[in-house]
Amino acid sequence: MDVSEVSGVPPWFADHLREEGIESLYPPQAEAVEAGVADGQSLVASVPTASGKTLIAQLAMLSAVSRGGKALYIVPLRALASEKREEFAAFEEYGVSIGVSTGNYEDDGEWLAEKDIIVATSEKVDSLVRNGAPWIGDLDCVVSDEVHLVDDPNRGPTLEVTLAKLRRVNPNLQVVALSATVGNAEVMAEWLDAALVDSEWRPIDLRKGVHYGQALHFDDGSQQELRVKSSEKPTEAIVRDTLSDGGSTLVFVNSRRNAEGAAKRLANTTTGWLDDEEKARLAEIAEELRGVSDTETSDDLADCVEKGAAFHHAGCASEHRSLVEDAFRDRLIKVVSATPTLAAGVNTPSRRVVVRDWRRYSGEAGGMQPLSVLEVHQMMGRAGRPGRDPYGEALLLANSHDELDELFERYVWADPEAVESKLAREPSMRTHLLATVASGFADSREALLEFLDQTLYATQYRQGTDGTDNLERVVDSTLEYLRANDFIEDDGERIQATNLGHTVSRLYLDPMSAAEIIDGLEAASNPTALGLFHLVSRTPDMYELYLRSGDREEYTMLAYERESEFCGDLPSEFEEERFDDWLSALKTARMLEDWAGEVDEDEITERYGVGPGDIRGKVDTAEWLLGAAESLASELDLATVPAVREARKRVQHGVGEELIDLAGVRGVGRKRARRLFDAGIETRADLREADKSVVLGALRGRTKTAENVLEAAGHQSPSMDGVRPDEGARPAEEPTDAAGSDDGEGQSSLGDF
Structure with a gap:
C-alpha cells in the first residue's frame, strides 16, 4: 500500500514519510490501515520489533489530531518517553505540538491541555487521572506501547487500570495497543474491544x-x-x-x-x-x-x-x-x-x-x-x-x-506465554481501589465492580474455577482494609474517600505505605533523620537493600544501639521475617544517612555494594516518600512536620542540616556547598552579598561556575571579570587548578543535579 493511499491522516504526512525514505507501508501497517487505525478504530498490533509499530501509532494519532482531537502515547519507561518525544518532534514543523510528562505525581499537568500529542509513562497518566487533569476527557486516541507489560506484577496493574479509566471517561476512545510479543493477542483485543493485527512479518530476516x-x-x-x-x-x-x-x-x-x-x-x-x-x-x-x-x-x-x-x-x-x-x-x-x-x-x-x-x-x-x-x-x-x-x-x-x-x-521454537493480569495482587488492588473511589470513578461496591469489569483481570479471571466471583472476593477484602485504616467510609451503600484517603491517593502512595508512615509518625515525638529514613525505607514503596552474608549481625547491633531513634517498636528477633525486613530497612536508612552526611559517593557504593544508579533511585524514592510523610503529618496536624521537612531536604541535597539553605541554590550541590561553607559563606543570603574573590577561591578558581552560582543566588554583579581567587578560601585538600577552567568537577555528585 502506497503511503499516499492512506485516508484520514493530514496531507503533509505522506510527503514527510517520503522524505524519510518511506514510499509504501509494510504489510502489518497496511493491515492496520485496512482495520481502520486511521479512521478511529481501536487496534491491537502484535508484530515483531522493527516491523513498523511506531508508524501504526503515528497513523492513529495524526489522524485523530487532523480531526481536531488529542492523542496520548503511553510508554513504560522515562527513557522511552524522551526517545519518543524526540522522534515525534519532527511533526512540530507541520503545526503539531508535542508534550512529554514523566515526573511529579502531584502535578495535574494542566499545561498539557494545549498539546496535540502527549507522551507519558503509565504511572504519570494514572497520577494525572487521580489529580483531575482537565484535558483527560478530551482525548480521542490513546496508544499503549509495550502493552504486554500488563503482565508485569509491579507496573502492569497501573497500565491496566489506567486504560480502563481512560475508556470509562471517553466511551468512544480509540485505543491502539502495541507489542512485539503477546502470546494471547486475541484476549487483549477482546479486552479492549479492538481489531487484531497479529503478524510475524519482518522487513529483514x-x-x-x-x-x-x-x-x-x-x-x-x-x-x-x-x-x-x-x-x-x-x-x-x-x-x-x-x-x-x-x-x-x-x-x-x-x-x-x-x-x-x-x-x-x-x-x-x-x-x-x-x-x-x-x-x-x-x-x-x-x-x-x-x-x-x-x-x-x-x-x-x-x-x-x-x-x-x-x-x-x-x-x-x-x-x-x-x-x-x-x-x-x-x-x-x-x-x-x-x-x-x-x-x-x-x-x-x-x-x-x-x-x-x-x-x-x-x-x-x-x-x-x-x-x-x-x-x-x-x-x-x-x-x-x-x-x-x-x-x-x-x-x-x-x-x-x-x-x-x-x-x-x-x-x-516456542511461542511466548499468555499475558496475564496481575491486578488482583494486594498492593495493586488496594492502591487502585482507593484511587478509583477518591477520583470519583465509583461511589459504591456495585460501581466498583462495574468499573473493574472493564479490566483485563475481569476478562480473564472474573469467574473462579469453583464458581465463585473472584472479583467480588478481592474487592470486598480490599475495601475492608481501606475502611479499617480510615481511608474510606461508607453508610452501607455509598462509599467515599476520607480526607486522609484523598491525600494518600493524590500523593500516589500505596495505602499500606501511608498506614506505616502514619503509625510511625504518631509513635515518634522527636524523630531523628535516621528514624525517618528508616520509617520510609520499611514501606512497600521502597525497595530495601538486600542483607548480604554477615550483614545480619552488624545491623542487629546497630538496631539495638539506635533503638530509641526508630519511629515504632523494634520487633522481636524471634519474629524472624519481620525482624529481617526491619534490618533491611535499617541498611537502606543507613545508606541514606551516609548520603545526607556527605559521605563520598564512591565510598557509599563500596560500603553497600550498590551502583550510582541505585543511590539515585533510593534518594529519589526517599525524597518522594518523605514529602508524602510531610503532607500526611500536616493533614493530621502532627508536631513532626519540621523534622520530616528537614530530613527530606537533607536527603534531597545530600547534606548536613547546616548546608540545606546553601545547597538549594541552583548549581551549588553538596560538594560546592561544603567548600563555600568552609570559606565562611553559610547561607543563600551570605552568597548573595559575598566577596567574589572568596567565592572564586572556594570554587577552585572556576570563573564560569562562580558566575553561574552567584547569578542563581541573586548577586547584583555576578561577573568574575578581573577577579582573582582568594587563595585563603581555596579548599586546602585540593590542588590548584592553574588553568582556572570549569572542567566539571563538583558536578559529579548526585546532589548537584
Missing part, C-alpha cells in the same frame, strides 16, 4: 539459533561454522565474528556483576577493531562517563568504552545509560553486555543478540530459574534493523547436545 561446539545451529535447520579459539569463550568468538562483518553485538546476562565482567573481557576483543577516529570519539565519551559520578562504576565503564565495549544495568546512573545507548546506536561502541533492562523498548538495535544467560536467580524459588519465553523473545527482537543491518541473528549458548535440544524446544 531474523534468524534464531543456538551456538554449540564450533557452529551456529539455526531454526531453519541450517548450520554455520563459528569456531571458538582455545583462548576464547563462545561470546567472545561470536563478537569477533560479528565485528569481521561490520556488525555490533548485544549480550544479555543475568546479573550486574556478570554484565561488568563480560564487558571488561569483551573490550579486549573490540579494541583491535577500532580506527583512529573511533578511538578519539570514544575517548571523549569515556571522559563524559567519568564525570557522571565519582565512583568505580564510572571509571570501569569509561575504561571499557575507550576500547569499544560497555555494560548497561540498573546500577548505572541514567547519564551512564544514555551515553552508552547513543554511542551504541552510532556503532561507536561495538558490544554492550546488559541485564534485561535494555530489552524493554529502548531503541538499541544490533546485528546480533546473544542471550548468554537464560537462567536467573529467583528469591521466591530459592534458586536459578529459566527466563520466560516472552522475555527471551523481547531480547531476541533487538537483533537487526532495516537500513542498519542486512540481517539479524539472535543466539543462545549451549554447553551440551542435550542443552542444544532443550534451548530449541524451550525458546527458539
Whole structure:
C-alpha cells in the first residue's frame, strides 16, 4: 500500500514519510490501515520489533489530531518517553505540538491541555487521572506501547487500570495497543474491544539459533561454522565474528556483576577493531562517563568504552545509560553486555543478540530459574534493523547436545506465554481501589465492580474455577482494609474517600505505605533523620537493600544501639521475617544517612555494594516518600512536620542540616556547598552579598561556575571579570587548578543535579 493511499491522516504526512525514505507501508501497517487505525478504530498490533509499530501509532494519532482531537502515547519507561518525544518532534514543523510528562505525581499537568500529542509513562497518566487533569476527557486516541507489560506484577496493574479509566471517561476512545510479543493477542483485543493485527512479518530476516561446539545451529535447520579459539569463550568468538562483518553485538546476562565482567573481557576483543577516529570519539565519551559520578562504576565503564565495549544495568546512573545507548546506536561502541533492562523498548538495535544467560536467580524459588519465553523473545527482537543491518541473528549458548535440544524446544521454537493480569495482587488492588473511589470513578461496591469489569483481570479471571466471583472476593477484602485504616467510609451503600484517603491517593502512595508512615509518625515525638529514613525505607514503596552474608549481625547491633531513634517498636528477633525486613530497612536508612552526611559517593557504593544508579533511585524514592510523610503529618496536624521537612531536604541535597539553605541554590550541590561553607559563606543570603574573590577561591578558581552560582543566588554583579581567587578560601585538600577552567568537577555528585 502506497503511503499516499492512506485516508484520514493530514496531507503533509505522506510527503514527510517520503522524505524519510518511506514510499509504501509494510504489510502489518497496511493491515492496520485496512482495520481502520486511521479512521478511529481501536487496534491491537502484535508484530515483531522493527516491523513498523511506531508508524501504526503515528497513523492513529495524526489522524485523530487532523480531526481536531488529542492523542496520548503511553510508554513504560522515562527513557522511552524522551526517545519518543524526540522522534515525534519532527511533526512540530507541520503545526503539531508535542508534550512529554514523566515526573511529579502531584502535578495535574494542566499545561498539557494545549498539546496535540502527549507522551507519558503509565504511572504519570494514572497520577494525572487521580489529580483531575482537565484535558483527560478530551482525548480521542490513546496508544499503549509495550502493552504486554500488563503482565508485569509491579507496573502492569497501573497500565491496566489506567486504560480502563481512560475508556470509562471517553466511551468512544480509540485505543491502539502495541507489542512485539503477546502470546494471547486475541484476549487483549477482546479486552479492549479492538481489531487484531497479529503478524510475524519482518522487513529483514531474523534468524534464531543456538551456538554449540564450533557452529551456529539455526531454526531453519541450517548450520554455520563459528569456531571458538582455545583462548576464547563462545561470546567472545561470536563478537569477533560479528565485528569481521561490520556488525555490533548485544549480550544479555543475568546479573550486574556478570554484565561488568563480560564487558571488561569483551573490550579486549573490540579494541583491535577500532580506527583512529573511533578511538578519539570514544575517548571523549569515556571522559563524559567519568564525570557522571565519582565512583568505580564510572571509571570501569569509561575504561571499557575507550576500547569499544560497555555494560548497561540498573546500577548505572541514567547519564551512564544514555551515553552508552547513543554511542551504541552510532556503532561507536561495538558490544554492550546488559541485564534485561535494555530489552524493554529502548531503541538499541544490533546485528546480533546473544542471550548468554537464560537462567536467573529467583528469591521466591530459592534458586536459578529459566527466563520466560516472552522475555527471551523481547531480547531476541533487538537483533537487526532495516537500513542498519542486512540481517539479524539472535543466539543462545549451549554447553551440551542435550542443552542444544532443550534451548530449541524451550525458546527458539516456542511461542511466548499468555499475558496475564496481575491486578488482583494486594498492593495493586488496594492502591487502585482507593484511587478509583477518591477520583470519583465509583461511589459504591456495585460501581466498583462495574468499573473493574472493564479490566483485563475481569476478562480473564472474573469467574473462579469453583464458581465463585473472584472479583467480588478481592474487592470486598480490599475495601475492608481501606475502611479499617480510615481511608474510606461508607453508610452501607455509598462509599467515599476520607480526607486522609484523598491525600494518600493524590500523593500516589500505596495505602499500606501511608498506614506505616502514619503509625510511625504518631509513635515518634522527636524523630531523628535516621528514624525517618528508616520509617520510609520499611514501606512497600521502597525497595530495601538486600542483607548480604554477615550483614545480619552488624545491623542487629546497630538496631539495638539506635533503638530509641526508630519511629515504632523494634520487633522481636524471634519474629524472624519481620525482624529481617526491619534490618533491611535499617541498611537502606543507613545508606541514606551516609548520603545526607556527605559521605563520598564512591565510598557509599563500596560500603553497600550498590551502583550510582541505585543511590539515585533510593534518594529519589526517599525524597518522594518523605514529602508524602510531610503532607500526611500536616493533614493530621502532627508536631513532626519540621523534622520530616528537614530530613527530606537533607536527603534531597545530600547534606548536613547546616548546608540545606546553601545547597538549594541552583548549581551549588553538596560538594560546592561544603567548600563555600568552609570559606565562611553559610547561607543563600551570605552568597548573595559575598566577596567574589572568596567565592572564586572556594570554587577552585572556576570563573564560569562562580558566575553561574552567584547569578542563581541573586548577586547584583555576578561577573568574575578581573577577579582573582582568594587563595585563603581555596579548599586546602585540593590542588590548584592553574588553568582556572570549569572542567566539571563538583558536578559529579548526585546532589548537584
